[in-house]
Amino acid sequence: MTAFGVPEVVEVLLPDTSAVLRGKWIPGHAMGKIWKDGVAIPLSIFGLDVWGCEVEASEIHMETGDKDGLCWPVPGTLKPVPWASHHTAQVLITMHEPDGSARGRPWKLDPRQQLAAVVDRFAARGLLPCVAFELEFYLLKPSNVPGAPPEPVFQATGQARQNMYAMSDLDAFAEVLHDMRAACVTQGLPADTVISEAAPGQFEVNLYHRVDALGAADDAVLLRRLIDGVARRHGLKATFMAKPLADFAGNGMHVHASLMEHAGGNLFAREDGVGDTALRHAAGGLLASMADATLIFVPSFNGYRRLVPGSYAPTSASWGFDNRLVAVRVPNGPRHARRLEHRIAGAEAHPHLVLAAILAGMLDGLERGIEPPPPLEGNAYEQIGEPLSPDMEVAVDRFAASDFIARTFGVDYRRIYAAMKREELAAFRRVILPLEYETYL
Template structure:
């Protein structure tokens, strides 16, 4: 039997009541859960099902954490037929209930996290893995402060395909002798309607969007998020921003691609994470005039020492290795530098 809902989920019931009071016209809900590849999966349901999501939980097979990026079963994970493809119970993540501003009818969305039959957190859920790391920092009186930057291409399915048959990027308004025209304002202005919707709908969903820029190739852009002294919230921001960009692109008849290297001859897409460590008073420990330099060097050294192993997590697909080329602003060496985009750290 599933254990009783925790205090956090009981608080979530109040969140649900407040949300429904503010949005009485909501008819449907989209349930979202992040798989092991960072891909959002889930199901749709009537608004009445939210009570179950904030209570006992909604059934999902735990095998969803044993899928590859394309949604295919990876038998080596041991999460499929070996377990009878059993269900876990997914409960709503408190604080994640939002309106879906791009939906045709009034719709809500909520993030879920997986639990086992006895109510224990399921270790295959990326949220559970991240929370364990955060708890280790909290035990030391430290809080990671993070901000995420996401690069992506906007593609036009209505445009003639490229010579190799691939979908072409959107029209590039800026001119120049090469495909690269960094930070071109004309390219943002050309697609003003798209980026205005990203900004407005991001605000409606509580996403802390900071800046937007045109990037290093035609049709490539970047959206930056503000820092959060909450790594789980920062990770959620990144996942939800990616969903938002894809849905806004769809609304405008376009496709958004966050693939690491969609085109072999131009820049790939990166995901950059900016991190600092805060003490109990909210001060950056790396900036401490006495101990900051030593702590920062230990941090950099640890990142470099674990970089080879961590690459399995940071570059989990074969396509990602296409981006790992010298001179591509990708971390091809275990190196570090101050204010230097050419190094790994």
């Protein structure tokens, strides 16, 4: 029994390595089993590519007998699904590997467990990450033609050009946006500002800061599902694709992070010089690990189309104060709210993996005292900085050889993730683009 009654169905949601939600429908009358017995799902669910196909090179499918893992609900995530056509609830689950104990041990290939391990490292130093996500998305016309180019909803606003922060765009989509906000209230998701972004039909939803890194990443996963579900109820298609429209801005996932001391207060805000040093070293760690972790931040073939000069997406490992053209920004604001804004990730990236890589980079910088280069001012596209990986192949190679990735995620995870991305890259390279036929046929 829940506060909203017994649902007809409970959807158990397990984000896989690509943040695609896998899981099951469980009858509402049997929902108690989720907490009592767990949910059996193959451990190899984390060896699927973005299309849901087994990646044989991961070596966790037939080689292992395709054993089941045991998934347990994430506390606080049982919520009603207001956009569903039937009385439905959902709950996020996380994977454990059976080891003879009642719950099993955390499954190392589950991105949520990877983030938990990084958070534990901060806790051992007396620090708690305080995190907020910002998610950008487009609302498009739905299409029944697989692979068809997206159809923007320009006619809804009369705008077919950049229209940054336009109240007219918010007004034009007020009904669906208000329903998204209402669904956030129903599900307890801490949604804050809604902004009309740099293109017609593009919006950003910000989540409040949480001194709970796992909860913040859970919120980002569930917010994407909510936006998609509410949009469908309105006959629209929501997409978090990094670069859905060639002539307009891409969709980013910006992450704000500060560090709270157990004794109280923001480490970066300390007045004794410690705060400035900690902020600088955390930024240095992010820049030093950025090239190695780019494949986490930009996991899709399409995502590298977003990282181009003039797009307000970063193109180099750079940082600066109140500068939206760098990769790591220190936003303007009161000292007690000092934080780093990480601006590389595409909106399609896995929130748990993105946050694990960001926090691990910050911790590396703190532990090793990494000094960053001077902060950039003005147009970062015209200044020197280590370029980000220009394409997916370079990013895969850098990831696969990275000591930082091995130390953060483990050698096995590094190998398996790289194998999955190599297979996805090969699939895209086998496809002949329409422009090639148009040009050469």
